[in-house]
Amino acid sequence: DGGITQSPKYLFRKEGQNVTLSCEQNLNHDAMYWYRQDPGQGLRLIYYSQIVNDFQKGDIAEGYSVSREKKESFPLTVTSAQKNPTAFYLCASSEWQKSATNEKLFFGSGTQLSVL
């Protein structure tokens, strides 16, 4: 069953704690993304990766970190430096062609992060 799996579905963070959100895909996609969604808002790009061992900052990367050691996995760490982490986090993937424009994104079902 192909798709993107995000875990956990709900996550609680204590002050000063780092937490890691998991994102795994079996679609053989090169590109992966992390978006943050606040209530009533659109999606804002945190980080994206077009290839293994490479990633780029999006619009709101401060307080977040990522790694891309495997094609299938793109975990997001919300660090203690992110002072307002409560949000719905969405991971996505897509095919990527160097000369082509964006193709459609496939999304996971999201992780709701809340601060205790």
Add this chain to the structure above:
Amino acid sequence: SQQGEEDPQALSIQEGENATMNCSYKTSINNLQWYRQNSGRGLVHLILIRSNEREKHSGRLRVTLDTSKKSSSLLITASRAADTASYFCATDALGAGSYQLTFGKGTKLSVIP
């Protein structure tokens, strides 16, 4: 900053009616996409229209693109209660040099049975 802005922010219609949502954007684009999000879930891709296309259909969906006005519309015909969701437009800026989509804030559609 938000590239695409949907209008209206919320829309409530009776089942069987048509629903029209609009999206405006600021800079030239390669393509524009529409996504749907059920409450508390991820987004699902609906349709992609390229900058050299003016209209595209997919089932009960019709998307138009007017690059001179920098706007797009999504029409859902013969709406069903199951169409209740938020709908987002997303744009890929021309010449951005990076692989990013910029999403609007969405239109929340409620279809009343």
